Amino acid sequence: MKKDMIFFSADGNGLTSTSANHIANLAKEMIQDLETSLGELTLYSTTVTLIGGANPNVLNQGATDSDVEDVIGQLHRIADAKSLIAWLREAIKAHERLLEENSRLTLVAYAKQEGVELPEQPKLASSLTEDEYWASKTVAERCRYYSKETLAAVLGKAIHPGGSFADARKELQSKAQKPHDVEGSGRDTLIYSYTPTVSTEVVEDVYFRLQKQYREAQAQVNAMKSECKRAIEESAIAAKTEYTKAMSEWTNNRKLIEARHSEYIQRKVKEIASLKILIPESLQEIYDIVSGLGKK
Numbered sequence: 001m002k003k004d005m006i007f008f009s010a011d012g013n014g015l016t017s018t019s020a021n022h023i024a025n026l027a028k029e030m031i032q033d034l035e036t037s038l039g040e041l042t043l044y045s046t047t048v049t050l051i052g053g054a055n056p057n058v059l060n061q062g063a064t065d066s067d068v069e070d071v072i073g074q075l076h077r078i079a080d081a082k083s084l085i086a087w088l089r090e091a092i093k094a095h096e097r098l099l100e101e102n103s104r105l106t107l108v109a110y111a112k113q114e115g116v117e118l119p120e121q122p123k124l125a126s127s128l129t130e131d132e133y134w135a136s137k138t139v140a141e142r143c144r145y146y147s148k149e150t151l152a153a154v155l156g157k158a159i160h161p162g163g164s165f166a167d168a169r170k171e172l173q174s175k176a177q178k179p180h181d182v183e184g185s186g187r188d189t190l191i192y193s194y195t196p197t198v199s200t201e202v203v204e205d206v207y208f209r210l211q212k213q214y215r216e217a218q219a220q221v222n223a224m225k226s227e228c229k230r231a232i233e234e235s236a237i238a239a240k241t242e243y244t245k246a247m248s249e250w251t252n253n254r255k256l257i258e259a260r261h262s263e264y265i266q267r268k269v270k271e272i273a274s275l276k277i278l279i280p281e282s283l284q285e286i287y288d289i290v291s292g293l294g295k296k
Helices: 002-007 017-039 065-103 107-114 130-135 139-159 164-177 200-273 281-293
Strands: 046-048 057-060 180-183 190-193
Touching: 002 065, 017 065, 017 281, 065 200, 065 281, 107 200, 130 200, 139 164, 139 200, 164 200
Parallel strands: none
Antiparallel strands: 046 057, 180 190
16 A cells, blocks of 8 residues: 555645646547658658659658657657656556555454454363263262162162062962862872962062162162253353353454544545646656647
8 A cells, every 4th residue: 555655745736636637648549640640751852843844843842850859859758758658548447546555454354454463263161061060079078979869779779570579579470379280180180289488478578668768769860860951951052152141242342443444434535536646847847848739
């Protein structure tokens, strides 16, 4: 951007891009006229005479010494005019470049240029995991959970259908209803008799005591798991709440910076649009000549 400012006036005096383009076009026309004149330059006169005629007729009047002397000035004027055109065309391009650069100024570039900090977009924090929850407990609390979980698993396995004690109880009930089994026939007949070695009341008492212990252990395990689940959910809610708050603050701050960014671009574009192209001192004379052509 700074390299392009060389084309513009510091005091506000000069040409608009439209005026500069007009002057460049006038200079181009002047060059064409001068080059046409130089292209038609002849250094001799041409006459024609009829045979037997007395007076020759002039077809072309050659240049005079003064005309030849003027060639130097005309060539210099062409060179000056071309220099003026080059300057004005480059100034116009610089003006367009400045407008485009400022119109396309990104928010990041604006922030860096103005020393504005662009906070990073907030990220949702990780919530508590089950492993992290149990890791936060004391050794005694953690051991109690594992002990109750193991006890519930062992008792449940024993008393549920297919379990060792459940199957033994079921088998005792079956044998009590059918205390004898006969196998074989005739003299080879075998009679199996089944005699309970424990009291049915004792078995039932132990079975229901085991059920009670299992339910109590499982209830304690469920309570501890529920507490873990609640802690994890509360952690997730807290993280989400904090994230929402941070995002709201970030969004509001971002909008403010974006508004300032937009206002800056509009202001700079307006300033650039009002820049005037200066005419260097070395081109002032040819500029006066060319601009005078447009007033005739």
